[in-house]
Amino acid sequence: MTIGIVGGGQLALMLCEAAQDLNLDTVVLCEHDDDPAARVATKVLLGAATDASALAILSQQVDVVTFDHEQVDLDQIASLVDAGVAVHPGLLTLEAATDKATMRTVFANAGFPLPAFTVIEAGEDDRTITHDVMQLAASVGLPLIVKPARGGYDGRGVFVETTTADAIERVKVLSASGRVLVEAALALDAELAVLVARDLVGNCVVYPPVVTTQVNGMCREVVIPCALDDDVLEEAQLLAVDVAEVLESVGILAVELFIVDDMAVICEVAARPHNSGHWTIEGTSASQFENHLRAVAGLALAEVEVLADAIVMVNIVGNDDGDDPADFVQGQDLGGLHLYGKAARPGRKLGHLTVVGNDLDTVRGAAWDAVAQLHGGLG
Amino acid sequence: MTIGIVGGGQLALMLCEAAQDLNLDTVVLCEHDDDPAARVATKVLLGAATDASALAILSQQVDVVTFDHEQVDLDQIASLVDAGVAVHPGLLTLEAATDKATMRTVFANAGFPLPAFTVIEAGEDDRTITHDVMQLAASVGLPLIVKPARGGYDGRGVFVETTTADAIERVKVLSASGRVLVEAALALDAELAVLVARDLVGNCVVYPPVVTTQVNGMCREVVIPCALDDDVLEEAQLLAVDVAEVLESVGILAVELFIVDDMAVICEVAARPHNSGHWTIEGTSASQFENHLRAVAGLALAEVEVLADAIVMVNIVGNDDGDDPADFVQGQDLGGLHLYGKAARPGRKLGHLTVVGNDLDTVRGAAWDAVAQLHGGLG
Numbered sequence: 001m002t003i004g005i006v007g008g009g010q011l012a013l014m015l016c017e018a019a020q021d022l023n024l025d026t027v028v029l030c031e032h033d034d035d036p037a038a039r040v041a042t043k044v045l046l047g048a049a050t051d052a053s054a055l056a057i058l059s060q061q062v063d064v065v066t067f068d069h070e071q072v073d074l075d076q077i078a079s080l081v082d083a084g085v086a087v088h089p090g091l092l093t094l095e096a097a098t099d100k101a102t103m104r105t106v107f108a109n110a111g112f113p114l115p116a117f118t119v120i121e122a123g124e125d126d127r128t129i130t131h132d133v134m135q136l137a138a139s140v141g142l143p144l145i146v147k148p149a150r151g152g153y154d155g156r157g158v159f160v161e162t163t164t165a166d167a168i169e170r171v172k173v174l175s176a177s178g179r180v181l182v183e184a185a186l187a188l189d190a191e192l193a194v195l196v197a198r199d200l201v202g203n204c205v206v207y208p209p210v211v212t213t214q215v216n217g218m219c220r221e222v223v224i225p226c227a228l229d230d231d232v233l234e235e236a237q238l239l240a241v242d243v244a245e246v247l248e249s250v251g252i253l254a255v256e257l258f259i260v261d262d263m264a265v266i267c268e269v270a271a272r273p274h275n276s277g278h279w280t281i282e283g284t285s286a287s288q289f290e291n292h293l294r295a296v297a298g299l300a301l302a303e304v305e306v307l308a309d310a311i312v313m314v315n316i317v318g319n320d321d322g323d324d325p326a327d328f329v330q331g332q333d334l335g336g337l338h339l340y341g342k343a344a345r346p347g348r349k350l351g352h353l354t355v356v357g358n359d360l361d362t363v364r365g366a367a368w369d370a371v372a373q374l375h376g377g378l379g
Numbered sequence: 380m381t382i383g384i385v386g387g388g389q390l391a392l393m394l395c396e397a398a399q400d401l402n403l404d405t406v407v408l409c410e411h412d413d414d415p416a417a418r419v420a421t422k423v424l425l426g427a428a429t430d431a432s433a434l435a436i437l438s439q440q441v442d443v444v445t446f447d448h449e450q451v452d453l454d455q456i457a458s459l460v461d462a463g464v465a466v467h468p469g470l471l472t473l474e475a476a477t478d479k480a481t482m483r484t485v486f487a488n489a490g491f492p493l494p495a496f497t498v499i500e501a502g503e504d505d506r507t508i509t510h511d512v513m514q515l516a517a518s519v520g521l522p523l524i525v526k527p528a529r530g531g532y533d534g535r536g537v538f539v540e541t542t543t544a545d546a547i548e549r550v551k552v553l554s555a556s557g558r559v560l561v562e563a564a565l566a567l568d569a570e571l572a573v574l575v576a577r578d579l580v581g582n583c584v585v586y587p588p589v590v591t592t593q594v595n596g597m598c599r600e601v602v603i604p605c606a607l608d609d610d611v612l613e614e615a616q617l618l619a620v621d622v623a624e625v626l627e628s629v630g631i632l633a634v635e636l637f638i639v640d641d642m643a644v645i646c647e648v649a650a651r652p653h654n655s656g657h658w659t660i661e662g663t664s665a666s667q668f669e670n671h672l673r674a675v676a677g678l679a680l681a682e683v684e685v686l687a688d689a690i691v692m693v694n695i696v697g698n699d700d701g702d703d704p705a706d707f708v709q710g711q712d713l714g715g716l717h718l719y720g721k722a723a724r725p726g727r728k729l730g731h732l733t734v735v736g737n738d739l740d741t742v743r744g745a746a747w748d749a750v751a752q753l754h755g756g757l758g
Contacts, residue, residue, distance in 0.1 A: 113517030116495055138492030138644040140519045141565040164640050186520040261543050265517040 001297055002027060002042070004058045006049050007068025008035030010340040010349070011273050011289075014281070015068070016040040018289035024297060028068075029058045036340040037068070052076050059085040066251060066296045067272050070098045071151070088200075088250035088296035089271040096247055097271035100181045101149035110246045112239070113265045115258070116140045117183035119149070120175050129171050133182055137164045140184035146170045149179035160185060190228060190259040191267065193276035194240035197291035197301050198249045205291060205301045207284070209236045212256070212276050218349070219275045223364065224283060224311040229262065236264040243269060252277070252292040275352075279313035280304070282336040282354045308356035312367040316351040316374055318344045325350055325374035334370045380676055381406060381421070383437045385428050386447025387414030389719040389728070390652050390668075393660070394447070395419040397668035403676060407447075408437045415719040416447070431455050438464040445630060445675045446651050449477045450530070467579075467629035467675040468650040475626055476650035480528035480558045489625045491618070492644045494637070495519045496562035498528070499554050508550050512561055516543045519563035525549045528558035539564060569607060569638040570646065572655035573619035576670035576680050577628050584670060584680045586663070588615045591635070591655050597728070598654045602743065603662060603690040608641065615643040622648060631656070631671040654731075658692035659683070661715040661733045687735035691746040695730040695753055697723045704729055704753035713749045 001024050005012045008030025016026045016037050028041035031048055038044045043061070047054025050073045059065060064086040074095060081087050089097075096103040101119040108114055118136045120129055137144060144167045146159040161167035167182065174180045191214060195207040211228065213221045226233060240255040243266065247253065254274030256267040277288035286302030294301050316325050316339070324344040329337070336354035344350055353370050357363040380403050384391045387409025395405045395416050407420035410427055417423045422440070426433025429452045438444060443465040453474060460466050468476075475482040480498040487493055497515045499508055516523060523546045525538040540546035546561065553559045570593060574586040590607065592600045605612060619634040622645065626632065633653030635646040656667035665681030673680050695704050695718070703723040708716070715733035723729055732749050736742040 111514075113514055116518040134642055135490075135492055137639060138565075138642060139495040140563055142640050164642055184519055186517075260516060261521055263513055263517060263543055 001025070002062045003293060003297060004029065004062030004065040005037065005041070005068055006055070006058070006065060006072060008032070008037040008041075008044070009068050010036045010338075010342075010351075012037035012068035013040060013340060014278075014287075014289045014338070015066075015273065015293060016042075018287060018293055022290065022293055022297075022299075024293060027058060027061050029054055034341070036342060039341060050076065052079070055080060059083070064088055064296050064298075066292070067094075070094065070271065072098065074098060089253070090248065090250060093247045093249040093253065093271045097269055099149045099179070100147055100268060101179045103269060104181060104183075106246065107243070107266055110242075112243065112246075113263065115145075115183040115186055115265060115267075117181055120171050120180040120182065122175055122178045124175050126172060129175065130168050133168045133171055134164055136182055136184070137167065143167075143185045145183045145185050146174065147181045147183075148174050148177070149181050151178075186258055186260050186265065188258045188260060189262070192226075192228070192236050192257045192259055192264065193274060194236050194255045194257065195274060195277045195280075195288050196240045196244040196249070196253045196255065197251065197288070197295055198244045198253065199295045199301050200250055200298050202245070203301055204241050204244060205286075205304055206237045206241060207277060207280060207288065207304055208306060209233045209240075209257075210276050210279070218315070218317070220315055220317075221367075222276055222279050222313040223360070224279060224306065225309075228259065232259060232262050232264065239264050239266070247271075251295045252288050275315065275349075278338070278352050279311050279354050281338075282356050283307055283311040283313075309358050310360040310363040311354065311356045312360075312364045313352055313354045314367045314371050315349055316353060316371060318346050318348040318350050319375050320346045321376075322346060323376055328374050328376050330373075332373075334374070335366075337370070337374075380404070381441045382672060382676060383408065383441030383444040384416065384420070384447055385434070385437070385444060385451060387411070387416040387420075387423070388447050389415045389717075389721075389730075391416035391447035392419060392719060393657070393666075393668045393717070394445075394652065394672060395421075397666060397672055401669065401672055401676075401678075403672060406437060406440050408433055413720070415721060418720060429455065431458070434459060438462070443467055443675050443677075445671070446473075449473070449650065451477065453477060468632070469627060469629060472626040472628040472632065472650045476648055478528045478558070479526055479560045479647060482648060483560060483562075485625065486622070486645055489621075491622065491625075492642065494524075494562040494565055494644060494646075496560055499550050499559040499561060501554055501557045503554050505551060508554065509547050512547045512550055513543055515561055515563070516546065522564045524562045524564050525553065526560045526562075527553050527556070528560050530557075565637055565639050565644065567637045567639060568641070571605075571607070571615050571636045571638055571643065572653060573615050573634045573636065574653060574656045574659075574667050575619045575623040575628070575632045575634065576630065576667070576674055577623045577632065578674045578680050579629055579677050581624070582680055583620050583623060584665075584683055585616045585620060586656060586659060586667065586683055587685060588612045588619075588636075589655050589658070597694070597696070599694055599696075601655055601658050601692040602739070603658060603685065604688075607638065611638060611641050611643065618643050618645070626650075630674045631667050654694065654728075657717070657731050658690050658733050660717075661735050662686055662690040662692075688737050689739040689742040690733065690735045691739070691743045692731055692733045693746045693750050694728055695732060695750060697725050697727040697729050698754050699725045700755075701725060702755055707753050707755050709752075711752070713753070714745075716749070716753075
């Protein structure tokens with residue numbers, strides 16, 4: 001069986017690695033032959049994720065199409081579905097994952113806990129923008145969060161505005177090029193991510209929730225076990241499963257949640273494996289990549305068992321000198337090290353590293369020592 | 380012409396005083412013959428504001444019925460209206476002023492800026508209460524404000540709850556005896572009151588907005604001129620007029636507003652003269668009491684001119700010793716002193732005092748010196 005993957009980044013890379021263990025072939029549609037997934041895919045197809053003819057060719061070569069990222073053209077994907085191509089996750093999920101305004105509206109209709117929000121249409125007139133933003137500020141106070149409905153990731157395209165005038169100005173600029181979501185800024189106790197694998201017939205397997213420590217909007221470290229109360233974690237898992245069911249997702253759905261006074265509130269969703277779940281490769285009996293593939297391939301999901309008392313995943317981010325972490329590995333066994341083979345640039349995610357063990361402090365120390373070495377710090 | 384006033388408190392007292400200047404007779408329906416208004420009304424009718432037969436007798440003796448307070452039975456008032464009695468303000472206004480849940484719903488439908496809110500019905504089941512409160516907390520964060528829809532005044536019956544559990548518990552207790560309003564707690568720059576006099580044909584006269592300095596939920600001091608920007612004050616006045624028009628109010632409508640980042644957000648309304656407007660007796664060419672009477676009597680409203688550069692009104696509140704301020708007047712001329720003739724009790728509003736002049740610091744000093752004297756402090 002052959003899995004087509006749209007996009008060739010590190011998620012596609014790790015999907016391809018997991019596919020090998022499952023005896024699945026992979027065809028990756030990516031733009032460059034040195035993209036992370038290109039070196040491990042069974043076959044590489046060069047082209048843009050939004051190139052209709054490339055998508056058509058990919059579809060002909062595979063049994064099912066899935067995704068490394070959400071930067072796709074939904075009309076093109078709809079055409080594939082109409083032509084009988086198996087696409088997982090499907091359109092309902094992709095629509096919510098690619099457009100935050102659609103997502104919020106779907107979730108509001110489902111009665112899910114959400115920050116109060118308003119959607120400003122692309123090209124909306126100044127008077128309506130002013131009215132709608134002021135109405136929201138009147139209703140929930142300041143600051144307001146302003147986001148383009150599409151295209152942001154890792155905290156890019158999230159603007160915190162402390163005055164209505166600033167929020168209105170930001171919306172005016174952003175709405176010139178697309179829909180804009182404006183929402184209440186909640187006082188958070190934590191941000192949590194819950195991964196739900198859902199198969200073609202609706203069975204779900206939920207991974208343990210993790211707190212996502214954000215630095216400049218990018219996930220920096222994931223620590224298991226999660227320090228929050230069991231009640232909160234259980235509620236978060238139940239909500240994430242409800243979300244997966246409403247979206248009829250297939251594969252991994254990553255549900256990002258705000259925790260407000262022990263209550264889980266939906267932030268957003270991603271319809272693919274997620275940075276917050278990289279620890280599942282070494283840390284569980286069945287990684288998020290394995291279960292994503294199982295789901296989209298129509299296989300039974302694997303039950304998930306956590307394999308250690310303490311697990312720490314740290315992202316390896318390009319340092320200011322532009323050093324390549326690969327230059328600092330120096331033949332040492334750094335455990336669960338995953339370098340994505342991307343050109344080193346400051347601030348770019350170049351890899352991650354997972355350490356498992358019995359004692360959290362020891363594990364965490366080992367993880368950060370290894371990261372320091374990879375940045376040339378302990379060489 | 381004879382004006383019937385339901386309730387005999389200090390507002391009725393000052394309405395009766397203003398009526399004398401307009402050559403209007405007054406009949407006050409009050410519970411005790413020593414209520415503040417009883418000593419100046421043309422005629423006193425003893426009875427409860429919710430006694431249908433007393434209301435019927437009052438109606439027969441007067442040309443129009445108006446109100447000192449909102450603690451009335453709307454069904455009884457509706458019966459009067461059906462029977463052809465002129466009642467001003469009318470039912471639409473009274474409904475909004477007596478029930479905060481109705482008020483919020485009417486204003487939300489009109490598109491006015493409001494704190495985000497939810498209404499819990501009387502006797503609602505625990506599951507719905509929990510769901511609705513958690514939904515609001517998810518949407519707007521904490522703390523939440525919980526208020527019974529009816530009956531509160533001067534900050535009584537306003538609960539600030541910092542956890543969802545506390546908010547849910549509070550709602551459960553309060554909803555056993557009536558509808559409950561739960562709303563977002565906004566970070567306020569100021570609280571403002573705007574008085575709008577509206578006549579029978581819809582003409583409006585707006586008083587200058589004033590910041591209401593609240594101590595324990597009770598208005599303590601009003602200072603003119605207001606320190607806020609002219610733009611904010613103008614917006615507040617326009618909004619207050621819009622509110623008066625939506626409610627088709629007749630007489631004084633006091634619109635209490637929150638100022639959030641220079642934006643006016645409706646807090647609540649009172650359909651009668653208001654503590655925040657007592658300064659208009661000495662401070663303007665036509666007091667709120669005069670214009671209330673003019674409106675309900677079908678007379679033309681008087682234009683309002685502010686008569687001084689600096690005006691300070693201070694409430695005289697019963698001290699902990701239970702002293703009667705009247706005992707400390709000692710024959711001195713304390714300017715705009717109004718003692719309501721109420722029995723002195725700690726924390727009770729016993730009167731107010733307005734000082735006008737050219738220099739704000741001087742005026743304010745004089746006002747507070749006088750209040751200190753009335754509390755026995757400078758005797």
